Amino acid sequence: MKTRITTMLGIEYPIIQGGMMWVGLAELASAVSNAGGLGILTALTQPDPESLYREILRCREMTDKPFGVNLTLLPTIKPVPYAEYAQAAVDAGVRVIETAGRSPEEYMPLFKANGVHVIHKCTSVRHALKAQAIGCDAVSVDGFECAGHPGEDDVTNLVLLPAAAAQLEVPMVASGGIGTGRQMAAAMLLGAEAVNMGTRFVATIEAPVHENLKRAMVAADERQTALIFRTLRNTARVFRNSVAEQVLAIESRDGATDFAEIQPLVAGVRGREQVLEGGDIDGGIWTAGQVIGLIEDIPSCAELLARMMAEARAELDRVNAQFGLSSAQ
Incomplete structure (x- = not known):
């Protein structure tokens, strides 16, 4: 399944593992990447930028496929050296960074100078357009169904995704509430070119949680x-x-x-x-x-991605057949 996202990131399947605090470690990120998606290490799970650098090297020992780093920019009581985390990721050779929280604009010169593809996670159309305006290569549009912080607009993906797709020029990733191939097919029909999953990846064999x-x-x-x-x-x-x-x-x-x-x-x-x-x-x-309401088992990442791709293709074939169109590719 080829989209602008798979081409940009060099991945086989349009499936991205979102950054998750305490969960986005090398074990999970490498498993997702090895399965054909894009694994993501969570920068702030590491206690300092030097530890992030070492975790990136550890992940590279586990996979020769592309993977990225999540950098969530949030106000905190204790100052966080975001610039140093960003520099550590760049120095370690990471070429995909998922940003979230506040605007990553101040770090864009660093990222662009080093050939980094930036995917910014947004919970509204207006923020997605801002991310596009500052040079982000793609936006991850996060609906109200998501885990973590869904913003304050309370708009679900059935409305948010097509609303964003209608105004964006950069490729869009659908995020929040997704865990099946049927949902991935639906997200594609709503304008997405990939999906981002967090919660679903927690319920996999490789996820480093109890x-x-x-x-x-x-x-x-x-x-x-x-x-x-x-x-x-x-x-x-x-x-x-x-x-x-x-x-x-x-x-x-x-x-x-x-x-x-x-x-x-x-x-x-x-x-x-x-x-x-x-x-x-x-x-x-x-x-x-x-999406926990749709989780029925604890597969490996490889099993999950293979299942999702088969299900998505079957759903797109079904829709195409229903409307008398050619088979989905």
Whole structure:
């Protein structure tokens, strides 16, 4: 399946593994790339730029296929040396960088001077157009169904994707709520030239998280996510567990939400140590998209991508046949 995205990135299938905190390590990224997609290392999972450089080299030992790095630019209490992380990725020879959060404009000269393809993740058409204007090579349009931060506009991909496609000239990646070949085919019909998946890749053999987490995702349905931080206008979609319910209860009180009361519940270290590593599903906050309702097994990345491609082709063939068109290529 050849698109502008597969040609640009040098990959076989139009499937990208999104950057995920604590999950985007070499084990997963290399598995996705070896399976024909584009694996992504998460820069800020590494404690410092030097560690990112070493993780990129480690990933290169596991795959000779293209892979990228996610750099999420967000305001933090403790300053993050984003420029140094960006430089480390460039110095290590990475040629695909997925940015998210605020605009990557200040880093574009560095990326362009080193032949880096930049894919910026956006949750609205206006932000996608801005990314295009500053020179991003593609945009990843993230619908309301997604895990993590869906923005504050609450527009789902059934509307957001065609709205963005109608105005963009650079290729568009569909992100958020996707985990099957049927959905990939639908995203293509809505104007996408690739899909980006996060949650679905967590429930794979190679994902470096506790097995309990993967099994909980298989057992869950599409209703088992929660939107927290809405009162703070920093909405995040997470798995609906007892900790998420506590946060929702605090946010439902009259008056302004005191983040200091929520902070111990949502600490990232707590989620990593108790949930992702320890396997306690109620040990902390962990992000998950509504696509958990479509996850029914824990395959290898190779099995997942092969299945998705076969299913997408079958769905496109079915649509073509239904309308009397030639077979999908």
